[in-house]
Amino acid sequence: MRVIGLTGGAGSGKSTAARLFADMGAGVIDTDDIAHALSRPPSAALDDVRHAFGEQFIAADGTMDRRRMRELVFADANSRARLEAIFHPRILAAAQTALDGLGKQHDYALLVVPLLFETGNFLKLVESTLVVDCPLEQQRTRLAERGLDEQAIDRLLSAQFTRDQRLARADAVIDNSGSLEALTTQVRQWHARFSAD
Numbered sequence: 001m002r003v004i005g006l007t008g009g010a011g012s013g014k015s016t017a018a019r020l021f022a023d024m025g026a027g028v029i030d031t032d033d034i035a036h037a038l039s040r041p042p043s044a045a046l047d048d049v050r051h052a053f054g055e056q057f058i059a060a061d062g063t064m065d066r067r068r069m070r071e072l073v074f075a076d077a078n079s080r081a082r083l084e085a086i087f088h089p090r091i092l093a094a095a096q097t098a099l100d101g102l103g104k105q106h107d108y109a110l111l112v113v114p115l116l117f118e119t120g121n122f123l124k125l126v127e128s129t130l131v132v133d134c135p136l137e138q139q140r141t142r143l144a145e146r147g148l149d150e151q152a153i154d155r156l157l158s159a160q161f162t163r164d165q166r167l168a169r170a171d172a173v174i175d176n177s178g179s180l181e182a183l184t185t186q187v188r189q190w191h192a193r194f195s196a197d
Contacts, residue, residue: 002108002197003099003125007116008132009163010156011139013176013183017132018112020187027106029098031113034091039064048086074155092121099125107195117161117169130190131170134177136163
């Protein structure tokens with residue numbers, strides 16, 4: 001089964017594109033979903049977070065306090081590296097297991113990885129890459145609509161490759177600067193192409 005890595009900058013619309021692909025019959029594995037699952041108890045990753053960062057990064061419900069952790073790792077590169085060392089190998093292993101589990105159910109699968117190019121770890125699981133793209137100002141507007149302030153948006157975007165860096169590495173690109181209908185049309189075209197390969 002062919003595996004395509006789907007990525008894009010924050011606010012680009014990659015989650016919407018992934019949902020459209022899934023609706024059309026693609027196998028979709030989202031590493032954000034895996035990370036969220038690993039952030040809930042019982043989880044060896046949570047035990048490692050508690051040990052590495054302290055009890056203050058565990059919320060009252062036993063999950064990782066994602067807001068507090070996000071503030072820390074965006075402000076401190078060493079903390080980000082420690083957190084990635086805890087989660088990335090586990091996410092990578094879980095993604096491989098999930099892809100294996102899809103078997104022959106689908107013509108192809110999408111592995112959705114927000115930082116596909118930045119981390120590099122997940123590139124070995126995919127045959128090609130598909131970037132969901134829109135102008136930077138549109139990303140910023142969409143992130144603001146999610147409730148992020150300007151500082152939070154700056155920190156989030158600075159932790160990612162620039163638009164030009166992503167596009168230079170992409171094997172293919174979906175333009176999500178227009179309407180949902182325009183995005184759906186492009187996803188349908190790529191779905192037909194991937195299904196035929």
